[in-house]
Amino acid sequence: MEPNAIPPRCAGADPNPKKPSFTPPPGSCDCHSHVLWPQSMYSYVPNRSYTPPEANLSSYQHMLSTLGLDRAVIVHPSVYGTDNRATLEAIKKGGKNFRGVAVVDEDIDFSELEDMHQAGIRGVRINLLFEGGIGMSGVKKLTQKVAPLGWHLQVLIDVSEFDELDTLGDLPVDVVFDHMGHMPTAKGLNDPGFVKMLKMLERGHAWVKLSGAYRISGHNNLPYNDVVPFAQQIIKTNPENLVWATDWPHPSVNVPMPNDGDLLDLLLNWAPDEQTRNRILVDNPSRLYDF
Numbered sequence: 001m002e003p004n005a006i007p008p009r010c011a012g013a014d015p016n017p018k019k020p021s022f023t024p025p026p027g028s029c030d031c032h033s034h035v036l037w038p039q040s041m042y043s044y045v046p047n048r049s050y051t052p053p054e055a056n057l058s059s060y061q062h063m064l065s066t067l068g069l070d071r072a073v074i075v076h077p078s079v080y081g082t083d084n085r086a087t088l089e090a091i092k093k094g095g096k097n098f099r100g101v102a103v104v105d106e107d108i109d110f111s112e113l114e115d116m117h118q119a120g121i122r123g124v125r126i127n128l129l130f131e132g133g134i135g136m137s138g139v140k141k142l143t144q145k146v147a148p149l150g151w152h153l154q155v156l157i158d159v160s161e162f163d164e165l166d167t168l169g170d171l172p173v174d175v176v177f178d179h180m181g182h183m184p185t186a187k188g189l190n191d192p193g194f195v196k197m198l199k200m201l202e203r204g205h206a207w208v209k210l211s212g213a214y215r216i217s218g219h220n221n222l223p224y225n226d227v228v229p230f231a232q233q234i235i236k237t238n239p240e241n242l243v244w245a246t247d248w249p250h251p252s253v254n255v256p257m258p259n260d261g262d263l264l265d266l267l268l269n270w271a272p273d274e275q276t277r278n279r280i281l282v283d284n285p286s287r288l289y290d291f
Contacts, residue, residue, distance in 0.1 A: 011257050012053040013249035017066040018261030022268060025278045029071035029285035032178070032211050032245030035060055035090035036077065042089075045081035052079060055249035057090055063248060063260050073289055075154070076103045077251065078127050084116070091120040099289040101125050101154050106138030110145060117149050122289045123176065125154040128162070140171065147172040152207070152288065158182045159193035169200055176288070179212030179247070180234060185226040186218050189233055201238045207288060208234050210280065211245035213266060220255045222262050223269070231270040239276050243285050 036055040044051065064072060072094060076087040084102045091100045101123040102116055113121075124146055126139060143153050152174040159165060159181035168175045181197045188194075200206035210231055217224035235242060244267055246260045271277040285291065 007048050007051045009051045009053070010252045011250075013055060013059070013063070014257050014259045015059065016259075017063045018259050020067055020261045020264040022265070024068045024264070025282055026070060027286065027291070028069045028281040029073065029243070029289070029291070030064060030067075030069050030246050030248070031073045031243040031285050031289070032075050032209055033060060033072060033248040034077040034251060035074055035086065036079070036249070036251075037086050037089070042080060042083070042086040044079040045083075047081075048079045050079070050252040052077075052249070052251045057093055060248060061094070063246070067246075067261055067264050071097045071099075071285065071289075071291060073099045073101065073122075073245070073285070075101045075125060078103070079251075084121075088116070088119050088121075097291070099291070103127065104142070106142040106145070108142075108145070113146060113149060117151075121151070123152040123154050125156065127156045143171045143173045150290070152176050154178060156182065158184075159197045160184070160187050160191045162193060165193055165196050169203075169205055174205060174207060174288075175200065176207040176209065178209055179215050180208060180210060180227075180230055181216075182212065183216060184218065185216050185230055189229060194230075198233065198237045201234065201241055204238065204241060207241045207243065207284075209243055209245050210234065210267065210270065211247045213263070214250075214253060214255050214258055215247075217255075222258055223266060227266075228269060231266075235271055235276065235280075239271075239279055240284060242280050243288060244280050 035057050036052050038054055074087050074090045076084055080086050082103050082105050087100050091098045100121045102121045103125050154176040156178045160183040213224040213227040217227050
């Protein structure tokens with residue numbers, strides 16, 4: 001990127017979410033979303049990979065209401081770096097049914113982490129796909145620091161290309177994989193990185209977010225049929241350590257913008273069993289995010 005160039009702008013979410021074809025059970029949770037305030041309130045870091053439009057809290061709450069979701073987890077986006085004020089503001093205004101995942105420096109004071117815990121943060125995220133987030137250096141130190149709070153480590157990585165995947169299993173906290181491991185489906189179910197992620201999931205040390213199908217699919221449009229066997233294999237491996245999410249407002253998507261109601265309907269095919277589906281939507285998020 002040229003010096004002083006504005007990182008590429010990306011599209012906003014579909015402002016007209018559809019009602020899903022099924023009614024989610026009470027307590028259902030969207031476990032991965034971002035709220036992006038006007039830059040006059042919270043500015044983006046210069047070394048970001050994309051420039052998203054505003055995605056305000058009222059628009060997000062409208063989407064949740066339309067889909068029939070009662071709870072939400074705001075994940076701190078890379079465009080804010082380690083300044084978590086925007087995410088904390090969203091959680092505060094969202095109320096008791098909102099939780100969050102922060103991005104912090106490994107040298108952060110424990111007292112600040114305690115304040116974040118009181119504010120609803122329940123995990124920290126490392127981002128190795130987009131600029132602006134924390135890297136792997138210092139992760140062990142960071143996880144030792146957040147372990148007493150019962151937090152988890154959320155990782156945005158491509159499991160097929162991450163050489164240090166084995167080391168994640170030695171950390172003192174649970175590991176949560178974003179977007180089904182963010183690996184292209186073209187690499188197949190037997191990809192070594194995907195298999196390693198499944199083994200971690202099977203042992204119960206890891207969780208997987210059933211989200212971002214459009215980020216791993218080779219298809220440009222719904223229903224992303226090539227993702228189905230991956231989602232179903234993940235669910236078969238350990239349905240008790242899975243959560244579902246919209247990934248609203250779908251930042252830096254390079255395919256036609258999906259509708260969030262359609263994305264929720266994908267879960268019907270991924271998890272046809274209603275009991276399993278309800279566990280993914282309600283019970284598992286309640287444990288992971290301390291609702």
